[in-house]
Amino acid sequence: MPPAAAEPLTPERILEATEEVLRRYGPAKATVVDVARALGVSHGSVYRHFPSKAALREAVTDRWLGRTVVRLQEIASAAAEPAPARLESWLEALFEAKRHKAGDDPELFATYTVLLAENSGVVETHLEEMIGQLARIIGEGVASGTLAAPDVPAAARAVFDATARFHDPQYAADWLSPSITAEFEAVSTLVIRGLRA
16 A cells, blocks of 8 residues: 555545544644644645644534534435424434444544534534524425424524534533433424424
């Protein structure tokens, strides 16, 4: 296998290496020089793709958050499925994605929790995208008569806020509880029942 430097340096390769460096050193100690070393290139080569350490950290955070959004968008777009069932599937997929991120790689999850606090613009865009997906599902449910919400954007925000314990990283410790699945099901059932027409 050729050395890493022999492969073309792309933003995606840099982001993958950055994730590994963050996993190894944590957000406080990871540097652009560490990323460049892992890639076998100069730090100037990394800066040609990302103009600053902050821009690199923002991009890796956006990439990490985006992994969840893709699956959720598929659910939100599945118009053949009734809106209440889609809403349930969407909430469940979000909860499962967050639990897996926290449980499968706790070091990296902790690192991203730090990065999320640094990148409020990226986080805000991510949250708005997710709430927009909820609004799409609820809006289609209102149009079909299966859901009732006089203010769809407000209802979407309320659903997101009401289920925060199951997707907000600050509650990650709760996700290890043996009763968390039953608690999630109770909350999501109540929320969906409250929206039914």
